[in-house]
Amino acid sequence: MELKDKNLKELEKICQDIRERIIDVVSKKGGHFSSPLGAVELTVAMHKVFDIKKDPFIYDVSHQCYPHKLINGRWDDFETLRQYNGISGFTKPNESNADFFVAGHSSTSISLAIGAAKAIKLKGEDRIPVVMIGDGSMTAGMVYEALNELGDRKYPVVIILNDNEMSIAKPIGSISKYLSKILAGKFYQNFKDRVDRNIIQKLPEGATYLAKKIEESMKLITPGIIFEEMGIDYIGPIDGHNLEEIIETLQIAKEIKKPVIVHARTIKGKGYEFAEGQHEIWHGVSPFDVQTGEFAKKSSAKAATAVYADALLELAKKHENIVGVTAAMPSGTGIDKLMKEFPTRFWDVAIAEQHAVTSMAAMAKEGFKPFITIYSTFLQRGYDQIIHDVCIMNLPVVFAIDRAGIVGNDGETHQGVFDISFLRVLPNMILCAPRDDKTLEYALEFGYEAKSPCAIRYPRGAFAKLNYEATKFELGKAQLLKEGSSKKLFIGYGAGVSRALQTESLHSEDIAVLDLRFVKPLDEQLLKELSLKYEQWYIFSDSQKQGGVGSAILEFLNKERICIKVNSFEYEDEFIGHGDTKLVEESLGLLPSQLVNKIV
Numbered sequence: 246m247e248l249k250d251k252n253l254k255e256l257e258k259i260c261q262d263i264r265e266r267i268i269d270v271v272s273k274k275g276g277h278f279s280s281p282l283g284a285v286e287l288t289v290a291m292h293k294v295f296d297i298k299k300d301p302f303i304y305d306v307s308h309q310c311y312p313h314k315l316i317n318g319r320w321d322d323f324e325t326l327r328q329y330n331g332i333s334g335f336t337k338p339n340e341s342n343a344d345f346f347v348a349g350h351s352s353t354s355i356s357l358a359i360g361a362a363k364a365i366k367l368k369g370e371d372r373i374p375v376v377m378i379g380d381g382s383m384t385a386g387m388v389y390e391a392l393n394e395l396g397d398r399k400y401p402v403v404i405i406l407n408d409n410e411m412s413i414a415k416p417i418g419s420i421s422k423y424l425s426k427i428l429a430g431k432f433y434q435n436f437k438d439r440v441d442r443n444i445i446q447k448l449p450e451g452a453t454y455l456a457k458k459i460e461e462s463m464k465l466i467t468p469g470i471i472f473e474e475m476g477i478d479y480i481g482p483i484d485g486h487n488l489e490e491i492i493e494t495l496q497i498a499k500e501i502k503k504p505v506i507v508h509a510r511t512i513k514g515k516g517y518e519f520a521e522g523q524h525e526i527w528h529g530v531s532p533f534d535v536q537t538g539e540f541a542k543k544s545s546a547k548a549a550t551a552v553y554a555d556a557l558l559e560l561a562k563k564h565e566n567i568v569g570v571t572a573a574m575p576s577g578t579g580i581d582k583l584m585k586e587f588p589t590r591f592w593d594v595a596i597a598e599q600h601a602v603t604s605m606a607a608m609a610k611e612g613f614k615p616f617i618t619i620y621s622t623f624l625q626r627g628y629d630q631i632i633h634d635v636c637i638m639n640l641p642v643v644f645a646i647d648r649a650g651i652v653g654n655d656g657e658t659h660q661g662v663f664d665i666s667f668l669r670v671l672p673n674m675i676l677c678a679p680r681d682d683k684t685l686e687y688a689l690e691f692g693y694e695a696k697s698p699c700a701i702r703y704p705r706g707a708f709a710k711l712n713y714e715a716t717k718f719e720l721g722k723a724q725l726l727k728e729g730s731s732k733k734l735f736i737g738y739g740a741g742v743s744r745a746l747q748t749e750s751l752h753s754e755d756i757a758v759l760d761l762r763f764v765k766p767l768d769e770q771l772l773k774e775l776s777l778k779y780e781q782w783y784i785f786s787d788s789q790k791q792g793g794v795g796s797a798i799l800e801f802l803n804k805e806r807i808c809i810k811v812n813s814f815e816y817e818d819e820f821i822g823h824g825d826t827k828l829v830e831e832s833l834g835l836l837p838s839q840l841v842n843k844i845v
């Protein structure tokens with residue numbers, strides 16, 4: 246869709262069409278909802294002012310990129326949003342040249358823009374990176390690392406700060422309070438009545454045309470704003486739903502040829518009444534009825550997250566030294582429940598996984614028992630902190646790793662597949678996983694008592710219901726669920742246990758099933774005994790094959806010089822795409838009905 250030659254009226258109509266399309270498709274397919282709705286005018290204005298054919302358009306997290314996709318060739322394909330084999334919910338260069346980078350984790354955009362700006366300068370090209378970043382994403386450290394360089398080196402980069410005063414939940418921290426103060430201030434309300442003539446002195450020489458335009462439209466560049474102190478021009482706040490105002494401001498920002506932040510106030514969910522404002526539930530949605538705003542009935546099975554939160558709550562009532570954090574995912578991790586019950590012991594620290602890990606390490610040093618609850622994919626951000634601040638100190642923190650395994654429609658940026666591989670190599674780390682609700686409770690009890698860092702992983706959604714008696718966790722002890730008359734042994738880890746059991750039930754032979762429970766330390770004694778009876782082992786775990794559960798077993802067998810044939814049904818050496826979890830697993834040949842044919 247070419248927007249350059251469209252007039253304001255036409256652009257406003259395009260905004261309306263985009264909104265309708267988002268509401269229509271997301272209400273049927275689910276997806277991110279209130280963020281893209283709030284970014285429609287900003288995105289259309291970006292396309293009017295900048296040149297998508299040459300300028301890098303960089304969306305932070307990129308969950309707000311649906312208007313961009315609709316403008317750039319995916320109007321029809323939008324029906325397939327986040328579906329298996331359909332278009333991604335995030336920007337993806339192999340889907341379109343208009344998508345500069347893959348994104349899904351927050352706060353990478355300004356670094357990307359600086360890298361692009363350096364490349365543009367070295368190549369001597371006339372292009373300018375433009376960023377859209379939300380207020381919630383302004384809390385992460387990466388942003389300040391990037392601004393630190395940008396303010397000093399002054400690459401021409403335009404940063405649109407899309408401020409809806411919301412992260413997924415209410416935003417946390419002083420930066421967020423500061424931004425809200427600017428938005429709420431007199432300055433914003435009186436925007437149309439004030440002119441700051443300082444701006445004219447700030448403009449590059451000969452920019453008289455620009456100065457005139459600025460005076461006309463009464464845009465302001467304000468001194469005293471934190472970004473200005475850092476060496477980055479600041480324009481705003483502007484109304485992020487007023488197309489005319491945004492276009493004029495972006496034009497100015499583009500001409501300045503310096504780093505500039507355009508602070509736009511937006512309403513999350515704009516254009517769909519039920520979602521407008523600060524409503525967490527409309528951030529990411531399952532299908533819903535457009536007329537009533539009611540969501541389709543969800544499965545009644547209790548999600549592992551909820552089992553975790555309830556169990557941790559009970560544990561926290563018993564033990565006053567339990568504390569915990571979430572990094573901007575209070576409802577996603579269930580920590581909101583604990584924050585409510587124990588507001589002085591559980592914290593949302595905003596998008597700040599690195600800080601979450603290190604600050605809790607210090608609490609452990611002080612004798613507290615931190616439960617650091619982070620999705621597997623976002624824990625990747627805190628890796629150095631896990632090594633440097635937790636494992637070297639051998640501090641007894643618990644990493645409660647939610648969304649382990651395939652997460653479904655978010656796809657490759659969010660799959661929780663690497664945690665075992667990246668944690669297993671760390672000295673002092675204990676790794677265990679429950680197979681169902683009851684064992685999750687026991688795993689938490691174990692984690693509480695553990696004297697070293699302990700990672701407990703559990704999946705998105707609900708565990709399968711299993712009819713095997715749950716026993717308490719003991720360090721490095723596996724549980725043999727059933728003996729078998731064949732020479733085969735199935736070894737399950739976490740949610741892999743139910744997959745092993747289902748596969749066994751479909752197989753003609755009577756096969757032994759082991760719930761490994763600990764991938765570190767392994768139950769070496771039991772594994773040795775089992776090697777005498779069973780000579781073909783099969784590994785079931787929702788994790789990367791390289792460095793995963795099968796690797797741990799093979800390392801052990803090799804160390805003991807035990808000769809066993811091992812097949813691992815973990816994930817191969819490739820990134821796993823998006824779609825309904827079952828369809829994705831089917832595409833990987835990992836459904837029990839498929840696995841049974843691989844057991845020969």
Ligand SMILES: Cc1ncc(C[n+]2csc(CCOP(=O)(O)OP(=O)(O)O)c2C)c(N)n1
Pocket residue numbers: 279280306308309349350351378379380381382383409411412413513528572573574596597598623626
């Ligand atoms: C490193 C990282 N941690 C957590 C998340 C989860 N997450 C996705 S969007 C989001 C909120 C972002 O807020 P903001 O940037 O203001 O965008 P909005 O949704 O308000 O448009 C969070 C916490 C993430 N994507 N990346």
Ligand SMILES: CC(=O)[C@@H](O)[C@H](O)COP(=O)(O)O
Pocket residue numbers: 306308349413528529577648652655705
């Ligand atoms: C964009 C992002 O990172 C989050 O919105 C994420 O999609 C949430 O995932 P869950 O739906 O599993 O909580």
Ligand SMILES: [Mg+2]
Pocket residue numbers: 379380381382407408409410411412
């Ligand atoms: Mg926001």
